[in-house]
Amino acid sequence: MTRRALLIGIGPGGPDQLTVEAVHALNEVDVFLVADKEAEAGRAGTGDLVALREEICRRHITGDGYRVVTVPDPPRDRAPATDRVYGAEVRDWHAARARAYARAVVEHTRPGNTVGFLVWGDPSLYDSTIRVVEQIRTVGGVDLDYRVIPGVSSVQLLAARHRLVLNRIGGPVTVTTGRRLAADVASGADNLVVMLDGGLACADLDGDAWDLWWGANLGTEHEELVAGRLGEVLDAVRAARERARAARGWVMDTYLLRRAAAD
Numbered sequence: 001m002t003r004r005a006l007l008i009g010i011g012p013g014g015p016d017q018l019t020v021e022a023v024h025a026l027n028e029v030d031v032f033l034v035a036d037k038e039a040e041a042g043r044a045g046t047g048d049l050v051a052l053r054e055e056i057c058r059r060h061i062t063g064d065g066y067r068v069v070t071v072p073d074p075p076r077d078r079a080p081a082t083d084r085v086y087g088a089e090v091r092d093w094h095a096a097r098a099r100a101y102a103r104a105v106v107e108h109t110r111p112g113n114t115v116g117f118l119v120w121g122d123p124s125l126y127d128s129t130i131r132v133v134e135q136i137r138t139v140g141g142v143d144l145d146y147r148v149i150p151g152v153s154s155v156q157l158l159a160a161r162h163r164l165v166l167n168r169i170g171g172p173v174t175v176t177t178g179r180r181l182a183a184d185v186a187s188g189a190d191n192l193v194v195m196l197d198g199g200l201a202c203a204d205l206d207g208d209a210w211d212l213w214w215g216a217n218l219g220t221e222h223e224e225l226v227a228g229r230l231g232e233v234l235d236a237v238r239a240a241r242e243r244a245r246a247a248r249g250w251v252m253d254t255y256l257l258r259r260a261a262a263d
């Protein structure tokens with residue numbers, strides 16, 4: 001008999017930012033598999049992220065007929081690398097993660113059980129869970145059928161908090177990372193959502209030529225928002241970033257950068 005997996009988007013931080021479909025899905029799960037990122041050295045604050053997931057389960061699951069199994073995350077080299085090396089490292093890491101999850105699925109569930117993965121934000125954006133679950137089937141050889149339940153992503157929440165339409169009328173939006181920002185701007189992108197940017201890569205752009213709408217720890221009670229001409233608000237962003245980190249022990253930020261209209 002096939003095991004079933006539900007990949008459930010849980011929103012970017014707030015325990016009430018789940019869809020009704022996600023709440024129904026949570027209630028179908030027998031065993032949640034949760035990555036223990038603190039097994040990875042130097043990842044302070046991840047205990048709070050685990051606590052947020054536990055709070056979501058407590059708040060939205062009726063009854064206590066589920067278990068949570070923690071799976072130590074394989075170590076990952078976070079040193080800077082070229083895009084090609086980075087891609088290969090991430091693929092190796094996904095395969096190692098898939099093997100660890102495959103072992104946990106076999107050990108902690110029975111055929112016919114439903115396994116749950118709580119996915120931060122939405123599973124379609126900069127998240128490896130769909131790839132890893134695919135590999136639990138292919139690399140790990142586990143008979144697993146799965147379904148993806150969308151969630152509110154940090155990008156949607158950023159737009160809502162700033163009351164933004166992400167695109168100019170009929171125009172494109174480039175969703176990118178801090179690592180790729182300079183290259184994307186050099187190739188002409190002028191309306192970009194930036195994620196995964198621990199180093200505030202936008203600080204290297206011309207501060208007079210861009211407008212910024214920035215948000216950190218969105219959805220939590222310690223969220224921070226800053227907006228304005230890039231060069232004028234960078235100091236405020238840096239200060240807000242540090243406030244968010246001090247409040248929770250971690251900071252995740254996302255921003256929209258748009259080339260300013262000529263005066």
Ligand SMILES: C[S@@+](CC[C@H](N)C(=O)[O-])C[C@H]1O[C@@H](n2cnc3c(N)ncnc32)[C@H](O)[C@@H]1O
Pocket residue numbers: 012013120121122123124125126127152153154155194195196197215216217218219220252253254
């Ligand atoms: C690994 S990606 C996961 C994205 C997630 N799947 C989503 O839909 O938002 C992590 C990045 O998402 C963004 N992010 C996630 N949660 C956030 C939050 N609560 N506030 C601001 N940005 C957040 C940050 O850019 C962070 O570096």
